[in-house]
Amino acid sequence: MDKQIQEMSRPDYRRIYNDIIIKKHPDKKEKCQSFLLKKQLSALDIIKLNSLIFDSGDRECIAFNQKNKAYNRSAIQEILEYQIKNKLNNTQLASHFKLSRNTIAKWKKMIMS
Template sequence: MPNYKNIYTNLIRKKFPDREDILELMNKKTLTSLDIIQIDRQLHSPSEIKDVYSINQKFRSYDKNAILQILDHQKKHNYTNTLVAKEFGLSRNTIGKWKKIFLV
């Protein structure tokens, strides 16, 4: 697994030196995949994120912990599969599949 903490720390220091608030987010001992997504969203504008996510969609993967956090987020906010999929850049069918696997 890549060391996202080092990667994003270097990225922020070189390209976004004025964004010290994001470095505070990275003070956790380990970063989850959802933390990485949140940091990435805060660094880039919505149009940049849309372009990058559409290109890299097939390369993303989620561990069990991240999937359960996404499903918990859906339950907490009473979102439909479509809303959660749109928020996290996933397919609504993926959300449905995860629900069948992890919440049955």
């Protein structure tokens, strides 16, 4: 029952990003179309979609977005699987996802134990 409640409380990112693209960034619709056609977006898909839409090089915007990121257990597992699949060390992974190396190390300890 808890799983059903969690699934229902998860935002519909596909609809949210679709609305943002239509209203604010219609020029980026083609780039993002492959993500928007998916039935359910994974955590990595959301991160990629967000970077496609908003990362324009504005330092203030990037800093604001970084402060407001939150990751659930499945997102953390996806990121750590990405590290294994692409044979990245903690520094490379942190740089790729714009995270702290300490955060990656903390997640590894949390998942391993």
